[in-house]
Structures are given as structure tokens and as C-alpha cells.
Amino acid sequence: MKPLATDALLVIDMQSDFCPGGSLAVDEGDSIVPLINKLGRRFEHVILTQDWHPEGHISFASAHPGSQPYTVTEVAYGPQTLWPDHCLKGSSGAAFHPALDLPHAELIVRKGFRREIDSYSAFLENDHRTPTGLAGYVRERGLKRLFLCGLAYDFCVRFSAIDGTALGFECIVIEDASKAVGLPGSVESTNEAFADAGIKRERSDV
Template identity: 70%
Template sequence: MLIPKQRTDALLVIDVQSDFTPGGALAIADGDTIIPLINTLAKKFDHVILTQDWHPAQHISFATTHSNKQPFETIEAPYGPQTLWPEHVLQHTEGAAFHPDLKIPHAELILRKGFRRHIDSYSAFLENDRCTPTGLAGYLRERNLQRLFLCGLAYDFCVCFSAIDGKALGFETIVIEDACRPVNLPGSVDATNAELATASIPRIRSNDLLTR
């Protein structure tokens, strides 16, 4: 399925940071293997936006912030269920930096999220309280960027949340499935596939774009 290019297209590259790749604090299996593909995809887009998780110390999502809690347990935060993670992407650390193999010099915006200590932020559009905006929607509307292709890390969390929120906010969102990798907690990939299908968000392959 060849997808023709449109002037209102943008590529949204989610959290391709060192801590989310092998050797990092919250490593995603094969997270580094998609980077050459993302670099190639980015060359097909005039407009590219990068997101960057940017956590302060004692962030609410860190298991170490909570007494007697372990990574991957769930707590009830003021805004709802919150998965706990190992400490990761701490501000101003090498782990929070973009992976050194990510080469997208024409990226127009770096959007940082998750920098408020008491609210996590999976989505590029809304923090996990589901009402605090990141400002990305306004940026896209002012630039008249209407169709978003999403890739990056992790498929079953930040990519999924971003795609669903983008669609709910009126953008056409499409996930490039082979340019993503999941955390792959029990049932998380199946749940993501079901949520994207319910929201009528297509999952495509990179070849649908690379041959255009």
C-alpha cells in the first residue's frame, strides 16, 4: 500500500533515547535496531518532530520514589493507575540524550515531556492526568501539519498513547509498526493493537512510505 506524500505530513519520532536502548536503564529489546530505519524514513519527510522523555529526580514513575515498591508494579496516582519503572532518562544525563545513532539534522522541534515530578507523560500531547497539554497540538495546528506518522519507543506505551491522543485531538495518526519496538509487558502489545484498532488508527509498514 503506497501512501502518497502530502504537504501536511509530519514524522513524529518518539523517545529514541539511550536509556531505552540496550545497555540503558530501561532497555527495550532491539530498541537500537530501528534507528537506521527511522533515519531513512526521516529523509522522506519535510517536517520531523522528536520527543524526549525528561524526568527529574524522584519522579513519580520511579519505583525508588515509593517505599517498598518494585519496577513494573502499579500504584494508584492522583490521576489514576501508574506503572512504576526503574530510574530512567534523568535530566542532563547521557541516558536521557538521544541515541548517538539517531541522525535527523532537519528535525524542526524537540518536545520534552515528563518533566513535572508528580505527573508522568507517555503521550506527546497530554500528560498522564489526561488534561495537562504539552503544547504539541497547538504547534501542529499553527504549522498546518495534519497527518502524523509515528515511530520510536515504545510501541505499547508512548507511541500508542501519542497516536490515540493525536487522533482524539483531530489529527490523522498512523503508526509505522516496523519502526517501533515495545516494552512488551504481559499483554501490553495485544492491548495496544486492540486500542489502535478501536480508534481506527492504521498500522503500516515502512515500505509503504519508502517507495513513494
């Protein structure tokens, strides 16, 4: 992998709450931090996303009396997986993992900050209509190809890659620099979705 001047590394949600010890920990989620740091040093352009939820967010099981985390409910924009409270804006859990070392990152995209809508994708909220503004930034900077990594492979990395591809960018998922939540069938359906969208899955070579 030799990044071009029009490539960017898109690092998805490398936050403390998604790592061991956090409220929505991905198994071994912190293990990819050193690799992401190495990858970041190869890219001129690095963009970070950050889950940034208010209290009572629609994705929290606690906001739906009688509901349990990891179940699915229907909301105005369709099915919504319910999660433990996580990444409350301004909290230590919402902060980037302390070992993440990407000082040249040029943009942080915060998502999920509207109480009544979740946002897995770096590009669109979960109604699949409301933009985050990232697509406009990437276009105005003249970036063409996006390499995605981070947490979690089967949710936010997945939806970011699919939406980015639909918006006209070439998206490549770096598998060994991503970790999955691993709900029943979620990794398999993610791999199928990537194949259907023509999204490449590659391994780093650092």
C-alpha cells in the first residue's frame, strides 16, 4: 500500500468506550491502535470520526423503557439496534483511545449528536438522507480514495464504506486494522454487503 496525494486514511470511532474497559467494548478493540498509528504515518491526509451522543440518545436501550441492549426496535427512520449508553459527549469514554497518535489528522467528524437519530456512517446519518458534511470536505480537498479502519468493522466501518462508495469515492477497508462487534450474522452480512458494493477488503502491509 503506497498512498497517493489524493488518498486519505479514515479512522472510525477509535474511542475509549469501544475499547476494553469501555461501556460498549469491542473485543480486543485496542489491539489495532498501534497498527493504525503506523498506517497514519504513511498518509498525508488523515480524518477521524467520533461518536458524540447526548444523554437519552435514541440508540441507548436505557431510552426505551423495558428494552435490553443488543436488541432491535423500530424508530421513525427504520430498525435501530439498541446499545448500552456510550460515548456521551465530553465524557472520558467519548475521548479517543489515549494511545491513538495521529497528530496530523486534519478533521474530526462528530456524529450521533442529534438525540433523535443515530449515525453509524461517517457520511450520512441513519435515515440515509442527512449528511454529516464529510463528503463535501473530501470533494473540496480533492481526495479520491479512502482507506477505512477502526471500530467497528460490522457497523460504523461498514456503513461508512458503503455510503462513501455510493457517493462516488473509492473505499477500501483495511481488515487487520478493524475489529467487529460480532453480533449474530453481522460479520457475514458485512462481507456480503462489501462484495455487493464492489468494496475491496485488504490487509495492511506495515
